[in-house]
Amino acid sequence: MNRRTILGRLLLDPAGEERDPFSGELSRQRASVLGMWLLILTLAILFAAAIMAFVVVRFDLSSRGERFVPFGSPGLPRMLLASTALLIASGVVLHGAVRCARQAGRPDRVARSLKVSLVLGLGFLVTQLIAWWQMATAMAPDASGLRAVLAAATANLYGWTFFVMTGLHAAHVVGGLVPLAIVTHRAGKGWYSAGAERGLVMVSMYWHFLDAAWIVLYLTLWLATG
Amino acid sequence: MSTISTASPAAAPHGGHTADENYLNCSRGFLSWILTLDHKRIGVMYTVSVLVSFLVGGIFALLVRTELLTPGPTITDSAETYNQWFTLHGAIMVFLVIIPSIPAALGNFILPIMLGAKDVAFPRLNLFSYYLWIAGAVLAVTSLLMGGFDTGWTFYTPYSTTTTAGGVIPVVVGVFILGFSSIFTGMNFIVTIHKLRPPGMTWFRMPLFLWALYATALMQVLATPVLAITLALLVVERSLNIGIFNPDMGGDPVLFQHFFWFYSHPAVYIMIVPAMGIISELIAVHSHRHIFGYKFIAFSSIAIAMFSFLVWGHHMFLSGQSGLMNVMFSFISFSVGIPSAVKIFNWLSTLYKGTISLNTPMLYALAFLFLFTIGGLTGMHLATLSTDVHLHDTYFVVAHFHYVMMGSALIAMVGGLHHWWPKITGRMYDEKLGMIACGFVFVGFNVTFFTQFMLGSQGMPRRYYDYAAEFQTYHVVSTIGSYIMATGFFMTAGYLLHSLFHGRKAPANPWGGRSLEWQCASPPPHFNFDETPAVGDCYDFSVVKWDPKQQGYYVDRSADPEIAKAEAERGHMHM
Numbered sequence: 001m002n003r004r005t006i007l008g009r010l011l012l013d014p015a016g017e018e019r020d021p022f023s024g025e026l027s028r029q030r031a032s033v034l035g036m037w038l039l040i041l042t043l044a045i046l047f048a049a050a051i052m053a054f055v056v057v058r059f060d061l062s063s064r065g066e067r068f069v070p071f072g073s074p075g076l077p078r079m080l081l082a083s084t085a086l087l088i089a090s091g092v093v094l095h096g097a098v099r100c101a102r103q104a105g106r107p108d109r110v111a112r113s114l115k116v117s118l119v120l121g122l123g124f125l126v127t128q129l130i131a132w133w134q135m136a137t138a139m140a141p142d143a144s145g146l147r148a149v150l151a152a153a154t155a156n157l158y159g160w161t162f163f164v165m166t167g168l169h170a171a172h173v174v175g176g177l178v179p180l181a182i183v184t185h186r187a188g189k190g191w192y193s194a195g196a197e198r199g200l201v202m203v204s205m206y207w208h209f210l211d212a213a214w215i216v217l218y219l220t221l222w223l224a225t226g
Numbered sequence: 227m228s229t230i231s232t233a234s235p236a237a238a239p240h241g242g243h244t245a246d247e248n249y250l251n252c253s254r255g256f257l258s259w260i261l262t263l264d265h266k267r268i269g270v271m272y273t274v275s276v277l278v279s280f281l282v283g284g285i286f287a288l289l290v291r292t293e294l295l296t297p298g299p300t301i302t303d304s305a306e307t308y309n310q311w312f313t314l315h316g317a318i319m320v321f322l323v324i325i326p327s328i329p330a331a332l333g334n335f336i337l338p339i340m341l342g343a344k345d346v347a348f349p350r351l352n353l354f355s356y357y358l359w360i361a362g363a364v365l366a367v368t369s370l371l372m373g374g375f376d377t378g379w380t381f382y383t384p385y386s387t388t389t390t391a392g393g394v395i396p397v398v399v400g401v402f403i404l405g406f407s408s409i410f411t412g413m414n415f416i417v418t419i420h421k422l423r424p425p426g427m428t429w430f431r432m433p434l435f436l437w438a439l440y441a442t443a444l445m446q447v448l449a450t451p452v453l454a455i456t457l458a459l460l461v462v463e464r465s466l467n468i469g470i471f472n473p474d475m476g477g478d479p480v481l482f483q484h485f486f487w488f489y490s491h492p493a494v495y496i497m498i499v500p501a502m503g504i505i506s507e508l509i510a511v512h513s514h515r516h517i518f519g520y521k522f523i524a525f526s527s528i529a530i531a532m533f534s535f536l537v538w539g540h541h542m543f544l545s546g547q548s549g550l551m552n553v554m555f556s557f558i559s560f561s562v563g564i565p566s567a568v569k570i571f572n573w574l575s576t577l578y579k580g581t582i583s584l585n586t587p588m589l590y591a592l593a594f595l596f597l598f599t600i601g602g603l604t605g606m607h608l609a610t611l612s613t614d615v616h617l618h619d620t621y622f623v624v625a626h627f628h629y630v631m632m633g634s635a636l637i638a639m640v641g642g643l644h645h646w647w648p649k650i651t652g653r654m655y656d657e658k659l660g661m662i663a664c665g666f667v668f669v670g671f672n673v674t675f676f677t678q679f680m681l682g683s684q685g686m687p688r689r690y691y692d693y694a695a696e697f698q699t700y701h702v703v704s705t706i707g708s709y710i711m712a713t714g715f716f717m718t719a720g721y722l723l724h725s726l727f728h729g730r731k732a733p734a735n736p737w738g739g740r741s742l743e744w745q746c747a748s749p750p751p752h753f754n755f756d757e758t759p760a761v762g763d764c765y766d767f768s769v770v771k772w773d774p775k776q777q778g779y780y781v782d783r784s785a786d787p788e789i790a791k792a793e794a795e796r797g798h799m800h801m
């Protein structure tokens with residue numbers, strides 16, 4: 001896309017055109033890393049607040065002697081274990097891609113690792129959807145499709161928590177897959193090498209955060225339902 | 227290069243552009259504005275948007291005050307309509323005006339120039355923040371078309387999840403989006419201050435406005451996500467009729483209040499801390515005297531930012547939280563008085579024996595000192611548990627937070643707007659009219675809100691449409707005050723707009739400032755500076771000299787050994 005077009009000017013120009021305030025790629029990358037840490041900090045607080053709100057309510061229930069998981073409700077879907085494995089694997093492969101880009105030489109390997117990471121990330125979303133479907137059909141056997149999800153999410157606090165929490169995380173995964181797809185596309189054109197790996201590093205930092213957030217979220221749900 | 231190309235008013239600018247080229251005339255057309263990555267143009271767009279919102283929020287304030295002229299119906303028969311008016315007034319003023327007014331509007335314009343940088347660290351993210359702001363504002367307008375909202379700006383559950391007003395979801399989504407606008411601006415400023423300081427500007431050589439913006443940005447980044455998730459859960463709960471704030475399903479409505487105030491108390495300091503930064507600049511520059519207690523002012527900004535996260539419970543003394551928590555929140559809330567007072571005393575000491583130029587920005591700064599002191603001290607009454615039980619949810623609270631949010635934060639914004647007006651527009655406003663308008667605003671403000679302290683202490687509850695006849699005198703006085711204040715603001719709008727077309731051309735440095743924004747032309751060139759200039763002590767006014775030819779000041783950079791030292795170090799680094 002031409003950088004003179006509106007979209008090109010806003011999205012596709014990597015160097016920040018004439019308003020780039022940095023004098024070199026190294027200082028630009030350092031600033032971007034700090035910015036990404038701040039974004040991760042912000043999102044970490046967002047997830048932590050959601051988890052904290054849930055934990056408070058969960059303890060309130062216990063202190064009143066009420067059950068969080070009502071009798072007859074299904075446990076957490078086993079499929080979540082598979083999705084966890086896929087997300088971690090995706091993160092490991094992505095880490096490999098960044099290391100590969102930093103040790104000059106093999107742009108083809110960077111691109112290949114990124115493709116694998118992207119497929120594993122998509123696999124995570126698919127397994128999450130399967131888990132949603134399993135949960136919905138177990139909690140609301142009479143309804144189907146999106147109606148079943150809605151029925152399960154409004155049945156009780158347990159269903160609500162499951163769908164809202166996993167949905168919150170899935171939304172952020174979708175927001176990570178888009179840039180991951182973009183860097184995968186760019187890596188195919190040989191954009192990333194030692195000293196020019198900024199975009200790749202940004203995506204990988206965000207992706208590792210999604211890994212960590214999911215593990216904490218999953219552990220919380222597991223402890224709360226146990 | 228040892229001087230800044232545009233530093234000396236006498237020197238001809240060089241670097242490939244003509245003398246008259248600046249950020250306003252370097253490119254033309256609608257698209258060149260809405261797609262600009264220039265922090266100055268983005269700052270101007272924010273300023274215009276914020277001022278338009280201020281007009282709208284102000285009109286709702288006048289409607290509220292007019293309705294309260296008499297007990298019972300005055301201009302509307304419907305208490306629900308009245309509820310929508312005060313809700314709109316509060317929500318617009320908080321989320322669309324005061325929170326973005328200083329960091330996003332003035333901060334965007336000034337921060338990179340103060341750093342001698344070409345732009346903020348992420349110019350594209352900066353424009354994105356602006357469009358998020360627009361999206362949030364559009365959603366707020368949409369909510370009006372969908373039936374409005376009457377929850378109060380605090381959106382307390384269970385009222386916000388059950389009210390029949392149709393516009394709750396769009397406005398809550400709008401505020402959610404505005405929150406991210408604020409977060410991205412904060413991120414941008416933190417990175418810019420960390421990574422783009424000029425040679426010679428160590429942390430303790432930063433102008434105090436930058437310290438204040440830095441502390442503000444920390445709060446924006448750390449507190450706003452809590453509001454975001456709270457509002458997201460509120461929207462889910464309202465649309466699904468189930469959620470963790472709903473006691474029917476085992477949830478807890480007070481949890482909403484905890485989460486809301488965990489953001490919204492820091493948000494109050496997101497409003498006041500940058501205002502304090504402006505006051506530090508106004509008082510030092512317009513009394514032409516080195517700021518007193520620089521480090522104390524800088525650290526007190528950071529201290530206020532840290533305290534801000536530990537005091538949210540003082541909004542909830544009567545919510546049934548434990549007595550121990552009440553005592554702790556009360557105690558910590560008192561502690562905020564310490565860094566605030568440190569600033570007040572340092573500003574007073576700066577004024578003492580200063581060569582005070584009694585002009586409009588200085589008048590606004592003095593108004594700030596007076597009004598913030600009242601606002602701060604009445605906060606002590608409210609932090610005291612026993613008196614708060616009586617004053618809770620009365621007009622005393624309304625008066626207190628108007629003294630801080632309007633009398634301090636907004637007054638500082640208007641003062642800052644006058645201070646930087648010549649820099650932003652390249653024109654001088656009419657000083658005499660400015661001072662008269664400031665007088666109207668100051669008198670009108672006190673008539674409006676000091677009266678409300680009396681109303682509140684006598685038991686008039688806030689947010690009521692109807693009231694007992696015994697309160698009417700106070701309400702009439704307060705309403706008259708609001709008309710006086712509105713006169714002042716309309717005058718201000720009038721002479722500022724007039725100056726755009728007929729004002730005297732502004733010199734580079736009309737006030738005798740010494741931070742970097744006064745060392746480039748008015749209005750600044752497209753790239754601010756050809757090369758990042760070195761800086762010395764930005765409050766050392768001994769090197770600021772008067773140039774009768776330009777009718778303005780200039781900074782004699784060769785007279786400052788610190789600048790020479792910083793330049794030498796840079797030369798060393800280049801080798």
